[in-house]
Amino acid sequence: MKVLFLNGPNLNLLGQREPEIYGSMTLSDIEDMVCQHAEKHKVEVVFYQSNHEGELVTQIHQAIGNYDYIILNAAAYTHTSIAIKDAITGVGINAIEIHLTNVHARESYRRKSIIGQACVGNISGFGASSYILGLEAAILHDKANS
Ligand code: DQA
Numbered sequence: 420m421k422v423l424f425l426n427g428p429n430l431n432l433l434g435q436r437e438p439e440i441y442g443s444m445t446l447s448d449i450e451d452m453v454c455q456h457a458e459k460h461k462v463e464v465v466f467y468q469s470n471h472e473g474e475l476v477t478q479i480h481q482a483i484g485n486y487d488y489i490i491l492n493a494a495a496y497t498h499t500s501i502a503i504k505d506a507i508t509g510v511g512i513n514a515i516e517i518h519l520t521n522v523h524a525r526e527s528y529r530r531k532s533i534i535g536q537a538c539v540g541n542i543s544g545f546g547a548s549s550y551i552l553g554l555e556a557a558i559l560h561d562k563a564n565s
Pocket residue numbers: 428429430492493494495496497517518519520521522529
């Protein structure tokens with residue numbers, strides 16, 4: 420199984436960005452943690468981060484035929500991007516929405532997810548562990564549907 424982890428705007432700043440909210444791990448720390456977990460499950464994972472909506476859309480398009488699942492922390496684009504939602508629907512790859520923070524317990528504008536409509540499900544609020552839980556969700560969903 421091959422999984423693409425997509426990360427949206429400002430997640431390159433993890434570790435220094437509002438650590439009281441987003442924690443002290445960098446994106447590269449999270450990537451290392453996910454890779455170790457993925458190895459145990461014999462899952463191949465690739466990480467990509469961009470601050471640009473169009474680049475995320477292009478990455479989703481290029482996932483066709485290359486990945487079984489997309490696990491996506493679209494960051495602020497979660498709440499605004501019809502383009503990313505349409506890209507996920509368009510490629511027909513199972514996607515899982517993840518967030519470090521519990522978006523439902525924060526500002527009202529974070530409670531709405533546009534991309535969630537195109538995803539199998541979502542995980543929110545477990546810090547860096549949301550990435551591991553996203554991977555577990557993909558593995559279990561794949562088992563249940565193959
Ligand atoms: C986030 C939540 C978003 O609302 C926010 O814009 C982010 C990070 C999270 O992982 O908790 O940048 O996606």
